[in-house]
Amino acid sequence: MGRELTSDDEIRGLLHATREIAVLGIKPETHATQPAFYVSKYMQDAGYKIIPVPVYYPEVTEILGAPVFRDLREIDSELDMVNVFRRPNDIDKHIDEIIAAKPRSVWFQLGIRNEAAANSFIDAGINVVQDRCLLVEHKALMR
Template sequence: MSDDTTVRKILQDSGDTWAVVGLSNNTARAAYGVARVLQRAGKRVVPVHPKAETVLGEPGYATLADIPFAVDVVDVFVNSALAGAVADQAVAKGAKAVWFQLDVIDQEAYARTTAAGLDMVMDRCPAIELPRL
């Protein structure tokens, strides 16, 4: 489901605007650390969280639909039970790819998302994958 070719394509070729769903100013959360790594790699990180906080210098939005510009990749830091709905929202938003973080797995969401033409990775972390490229 998450082959190295797809990982590389998303990280290198899918675009530089990443919506990070679940990103807040809580520096102890994995989403914050991963977002910093993505920024250092040249990605624009867009926080998506119900609080719609500004995080790492980028204004936040409560939902993907609230973002007033195109998003290339949707990086998902919510539990597996909620992740499928986020993947569906990413398809509706017109994203090119969806990335489910470590331990976030939803086979049905994967099938729907890839059937819609998006690339998708599950149960991996871009902060771990970037140095491997």
């Protein structure tokens, strides 16, 4: 059974256990000033493997030097985390895809909460973090 992680210790433990992060809704380098790109770049620079899963930009085949996937279910490795850059209402259309990919955790970026989706992930045994910036939390907790 998964759970929602809220304490600094829980989030620190999650960050320590995470190596690969699939970024759902990542933006390409042409949008470098937007969080959906620079948070992923920061995490890559911090040593995490980033797997780009953009929702738009059909012409883009590579982001941050890694091949683009169009569906989380196409990724052939075990995912530690899916970092979500989607509006709260847009997450619903990805619930089945995320559950099928079986990540250990799902992280909703700052400003993103979706209780129904979070509960679906928790019921599927996936830990959830909501409404927190991965970059900010990493900087604060992983010194």
